[in-house]
Amino acid sequence: MNYWLFKSEPDTWSWDQQVAKGEVGEEWNGVRNYQARNNMRAMKIGDRGFFYHSNIGKEMVGIVEVCRESSPDSTTDDPRWDCVWIKAVEPLKRRITLEEAKIIPELEKMVLVNNTRLSVQPVSPEEWAFICALGGVDP
């Protein structure tokens, strides 16, 4: 099992919208960055990730699960781009802000803290467990 983090501007696609999709989940489309795409290609069904609100909030808000492995992005005909589907699992009982992550020594290596521009990124098992504990949810 691998762990990830998905960024979205809540203006465009929010956690609430993701939750509303229920068990079916939603295509994580629109990614046009090779690194982010490669991360999605590496995902397996059942992998988990944090759902992060960029720009507004700048915080991790919930847990999602990969429910369909990488397949063509329906929003483009360009064969370079494909994406996974994810579904909401549960909200964090306490949201973790970027500001907070930056000052926590255990999280100083997080991609979120060090590469602000990567929209789909890996999270280490240690970071995953640490943030789940902070967020009040089971890892």
Next chain:
DNA sequence: GCCAACGTTGGC
């Protein structure tokens, strides 16, 4: 709204 960091494109 600004701008730093980063990616991509395309001319050479």
Next chain:
DNA sequence: GCCAACGTTGGC
């Protein structure tokens, strides 16, 4: 294959 120009992301 280099690099200048340009575009985008996202924190501030």
